[in-house]
Amino acid sequence: MDPVILARWQFGITTVYHYFFVPITIAMSMLVAVMQTMWVRTGKDAYLRLTKFFGKLFLINFALGVVTGIVQEFQFGMNWSEYSRFVGDVFGAPLALEALLAFFLESTFLGLWIFGWDKLPKKLHLLAIYMVAIGTMLSAVFILAANSWMQHPVGTTFNNGRAELDGVSGFLEVLTNPVFLVTFPHVILGAYMVAGGLIAGVAGWHLAKINRDGEMKQGDTEAYRWAAKFGAWVLLVASVGVGITGDFQSKIMTQVQPMKMAAAEAVFDTEHNAAFSIFTIGSLDGTEEVFSVEIPGLLSWLSGHEEVKGINDLREEYESQGFFRNDDTQTVIQQEYASELAANYDVDPMPNVPISYWTFRLMIGIGMAGAAIALLTLWVLRKDRLPKPSKLWTLLMFGMPLLPLFGNSFGWIFTEMGRQPWIVAGVLPTQAAVSPTVSAGEVLLSMILYTLIYGGLAVLEVWLFLKYAKAGLPEVAAVEVQTDPDAPMSFAY
DSSP states (O other), rough: OOHHHHHHHHHHHHHHHHTTTTHHHHHHHHHHHHHHHHHHHHHHHHHHHHHHHHHHHHHHHHHHHHHHHHHHHHHHHHHHHHHHHHHHHHHHHHHHHIIIIIIHHHHHHHHHHHHHHTTOOHHHHHHHHHHHHHHHHHHHHHHHHHHHHHHHHOOOETTTEEEEEEEHHHHHHHHOOOOHHHHHHHHHHHHHHHHHHHHHHHHHEEEEEEEHHOOOOTTTTHHHHHHHHHHHHHHHHHHHHHHHHHHHHHHHHHOHHHHHHHHHTTTSSSSSSSEEEEEEEEEETTTSSSEEETTTTTHHHHOOOOOOOOOOHHHHHEEEEEEESSSSSSSHHHHTHHHHHHHHOOOOOOOOOHHHHHHHHHHHHHHHHHHEEEEEHHHHTEEEEEEEOOOOHHHHHHHHHHHHHHHHHHHHHHHHHTTTTTEEETTTGGGGSSOOOOOEEEEEEEHHHHHHHHHHHHHHHHHHHHHHHHHOOOOOOOOOOOOOTTTTOOOOO
């Protein structure tokens, strides 16, 4: 058993599981805030019922997201101590800001929102949920800045055997990293695809149930119809934004990580006016193409370069030069650490091509499928129509949030696996980042325990989510602010 492989598996399992909750938390907070804004502006009970209904689903997701996210940071010290030692001066800054600024902001105001329905004035209570939404955005800023630095390590020098920030200017460079500037909107819009699909899917399922049973509470149909259309439009608009930002991201990726782009397209040899591969079969060793179905010229357009370097040529370039890059995209620390890297590590710069290739396509394909279901939902609900209940409709309503969610997950798998064999691109190989004193058996044991615990939490999450989603819109009473400061707080959910 290789401790490097096991540590990567453990981090991959916990990360993918945690990220199931992240997009919903990021976008759902803002969408619930929009629903509450509609209630504050109009006074209609339908919007208050929607706020409390989807607010409860948001809270269930938030709780599980916090629990699973804490484990991520512990792993840096447990399984990846050499990584933490080498990059702690850089990586620790955005992580600290995420905890001290973003997480405390969202958790504090979330508490005020939960318990403040009858304690705070309407507009002040509304401000609380907007502050939660801002907090989730800030959290994404710092986490994505840290991850983007791993993809393209800017603002950093090699000193005293480790990476160090180049002062305040270095930190500002980390926050203006070109990889981060395109990754942030791409990830945020992907989150809105998931949350929009969730709102539309739950509301669309209830509309079909109303059509089947013919029974409903007063105002249910109008509320669910508004929510279904609102969620579907959010998903569609976000999907357009994801496509645009994804195009920008592919161009930046081609500049700073050409091997990742080559692996994503299974381009083995450098091509001019390169084609985009819809389907490719490579040799077992991953060094050449056996069969492919292609769209001529599309890859060069997506990458922004007429010439797209192939895997074999990039590998030869790396081996002949002895370091990651030798052009104007090479960062300071990549230059400074090149001699250490060449002297101490024998690195094969090629990532796992099949995983990079297929996760890239799954990310795009199933995300587009979710958008197609949203478009179908808007068509079915036109002119005040109700969807016909069927197993197919139920499947589509489940698929509307799940397809973008899995698309997000495959996108992150591609991002991280495509960077391999580097944990910090062009600087620190993954094999050099694991804890030297942690045995393979210890990693395996903790991985099994975490996987079992996460499995139990998954069952609990799904059960709670389905239970309260099926329960439907709650009855609401008029919200009256308590004037007695000694009155006990009430839990609104």
